[in-house]
Amino acid sequence: LVAILLSFLLPLGTILILGEGALRVFSIYLQKDQHREEWDIMVARTFTDHIVVCGVGELGRALIKRLHSDHPQLRIVLVDLRPGLLEETGFTNGEVVCLQADMTSLETLKKAGCHKARLVLLASGNDAHNMEAAYKIISLNPQAEIWVRLHHHGLADLFDLSRKPNLHFFSPYQQAAEVIASHLL
Numbered sequence: 001l002v003a004i005l006l007s008f009l010l011p012l013g014t015i016l017i018l019g020e021g022a023l024r025v026f027s028i029y030l031q032k033d034q035h036r037e038e039w040d041i042m043v044a045r046t047f048t049d050h051i052v053v054c055g056v057g058e059l060g061r062a063l064i065k066r067l068h069s070d071h072p073q074l075r076i077v078l079v080d081l082r083p084g085l086l087e088e089t090g091f092t093n094g095e096v097v098c099l100q101a102d103m104t105s106l107e108t109l110k111k112a113g114c115h116k117a118r119l120v121l122l123a124s125g126n127d128a129h130n131m132e133a134a135y136k137i138i139s140l141n142p143q144a145e146i147w148v149r150l151h152h153h154g155l156a157d158l159f160d161l162s163r164k165p166n167l168h169f170f171s172p173y174q175q176a177a178e179v180i181a182s183h184l185l
Helices: 002-030 036-046 058-070 085-089 106-111 127-140 153-158 172-184
Strands: 051-054 076-080 096-100 119-122 145-149 167-170
Touching: 036 096, 036 106, 051 058, 058 076, 058 085, 076 085, 085 096, 106 127, 119 127, 127 145, 167 172
Parallel strands: 051 076, 051 119, 076 096, 119 145, 145 167
Antiparallel strands: none
């Protein structure tokens, strides 16, 4: 009797659970504008071999616009504290999602899929935030290529991170000065 009940109730329960999950996803999809944060987290979880950009100021926006124009099929996750960033950048397709969160939070970096990303760009204007996030990302994904913006380019030499072959530091000011000086002379 118990076996008969289980053979009837188990498939019925499975259908109910799966159906509820499918309805939830469909509901979120239909209302993704109202539940944008939840939608973006759900989409980011499906990404692998993608790019994560943390700190999306002027430099971050310029980087993602260039990457997207050169490779429109790339999947990109943006992480920044400012609201409305996705609309500000002009990306409305599903290839670019934005998480409004703290880039130094390990939980945020996991939600952005840093553990499955192929490239992470840390473009915040705050050197300390970029370095803290770099340490955490290396622990999540030691194989990812990581590019870290540092205002003070000499900071990279002070850290043991500078010896990792997949970790790259850059200073926009240093690079701009070199380009400008080469044109002046």
